[in-house]
Amino acid sequence: MLVEKNVALQPYNTFGIVARAHTLVRMAQEADVQAVLADPLLGHQPKFVLGGGSNIVLTGDVRPVVLKVEIKGKRLVGETAKDWIIEAGAGENWHDLVTWTLHNGYPGLENLALIPGTVGASPVQNIGAYGVELQDRFESLDAIDLTTGQAFTLNAAQCAFGYRDSVFKHASKPGEASGAQALGLADKALITRVRFALPKAWKPVLGYADIEKKMLQSNIHRPDALQIYEWICDIRRAKLPDPQVIGNAGSFFKNPTVSAEQCADIIQREPKIVHYQLANGTVKLAAGWLIDACGWKGKSVGNAGVYEKQALVLVNRNGATGGEVMTLARAIQTSVYERFGIRLEPEPVVV
Ligand code: EPU
Numbered sequence: 001m002l003v004e005k006n007v008a009l010q011p012y013n014t015f016g017i018v019a020r021a022h023t024l025v026r027m028a029q030e031a032d033v034q035a036v037l038a039d040p041l042l043g044h045q046p047k048f049v050l051g052g053g054s055n056i057v058l059t060g061d062v063r064p065v066v067l068k069v070e071i072k073g074k075r076l077v078g079e080t081a082k083d084w085i086i087e088a089g090a091g092e093n094w095h096d097l098v099t100w101t102l103h104n105g106y107p108g109l110e111n112l113a114l115i116p117g118t119v120g121a122s123p124v125q126n127i128g129a130y131g132v133e134l135q136d137r138f139e140s141l142d143a144i145d146l147t148t149g150q151a152f153t154l155n156a157a158q159c160a161f162g163y164r165d166s167v168f169k170h171a172s173k174p175g176e177a178s179g180a181q182a183l184g185l186a187d188k189a190l191i192t193r194v195r196f197a198l199p200k201a202w203k204p205v206l207g208y209a210d211i212e213k214k215m216l217q218s219n220i221h222r223p224d225a226l227q228i229y230e231w232i233c234d235i236r237r238a239k240l241p242d243p244q245v246i247g248n249a250g251s252f253f254k255n256p257t258v259s260a261e262q263c264a265d266i267i268q269r270e271p272k273i274v275h276y277q278l279a280n281g282t283v284k285l286a287a288g289w290l291i292d293a294c295g296w297k298g299k300s301v302g303n304a305g306v307y308e309k310q311a312l313v314l315v316n317r318n319g320a321t322g323g324e325v326m327t328l329a330r331a332i333q334t335s336v337y338e339r340f341g342i343r344l345e346p347e348p349v350v351v
Pocket residue numbers: 128129130131239240249250251252253254255274286287288289292297309310311312347
């Protein structure tokens with residue numbers, strides 16, 4: 001086991017924030033995790049699991065032992081009457097997996113193309129885009145308990161998926177009776193492999209305005225999965241900054257949900273507000289619109305800024321610190337709250 005000291009984390013977080021790990025160990029296979037846990041020096045120290053670093057804001061050096069997940073592998077592991085079951089190592093790049101599944105004849109992940117990050121991080125925040133969420137294609141995952149070293153498997157229900165949410169984002173709540181929320185796994189588990197159920201009877205998921213526009217422009221009305229993949233890549237490249245060029249962590253806030261009454265009240269004051277009715281009667285508001293309406297698009301605080309083409313994305317203009325990003329985020333939260341009475345909740349994990 002190679003234990004690296006004082007490691008620069010800038011290349012390992014998509015915001016490109018400068019910070020260091022006091023101790024970093026690379027996990028290329030399950031046995032590496034067991035080795036760290038059995039180590040007399042490292043075993044009992046707090047741990048921090050790092051995937052592709054696409055959903056974190058580093059506000060300083062990381063003192064817990066960084067376990068950098070690099071477990072690889074992509075393969076068909078089984079099938080059911082309805083689905084192909086594909087398994088991928090947690091350290092695989094997410095977009096590479098999407099591309100691989102399409103090139104090997106297993107469509108279903110095309111709407112999730114070009115999302116930065118790794119396979120292991122995808123269930124943590126239940127990544128979603130253009131009408132598909134990870135949970136729609138999820139079969140099960142393997143993980144290792146970071147306290148006991150025991151391997152375990154979770155199905156979708158046990159992952160307690162929600163909008164940009166799962167059991168891996170919640171701390172455990174001792175004393176609570178039972179149920180997924182009581183079993184919070186934040187900082188308690190390292191995901192090693194994820195399995196996806198990709199439908200044999202594939203159907204396109206269209207219906208998003210940006211995709212409809214592509215259909216009209218191209219005059220292709222029955223796109224195949226590869227065509228949708230290409231459109232999604234085009235749409236994302238036009239709207240979202242490439243982390244290789246401008247540091248960012250995708251959408252910085254979740255789209256808030258309000259009751260139908262609250263929404264009706266806001267519409268009276270703000271008739272142009274972008275909103276979507278949800279099946280359960282509540283209404284989702286476009287956080288990007290709220291931030292844009294407060295005049296934030298293109299603005300900066302120090303070296304942290306609001307992306308010119310999508311106000312929901314905060315960017316690192318040049319050497320921003322995590323502190324600058326969070327100061328900007330709080331200023332945005334305050335102005336959205338003052339104007340709309342809505343509290344925006346950050347999506348990335350602040351470290
Ligand atoms: N809008 C504005 N101004 C802006 C940004 C957006 O008016 O500066 C309006 C747009 O005109 C549009 C609406 O807000 O009517 C929604 O914008 P968009 O279609 O870009 O989607 P979003 O709600 O901002 C969500 C996800 C994205 C995902 C897209 C497409 C969240 C937090 N974000 O963004 O996910 O790619 O939908 O499905 O749910 C991510 O999580 O990192 C991410 C990029």
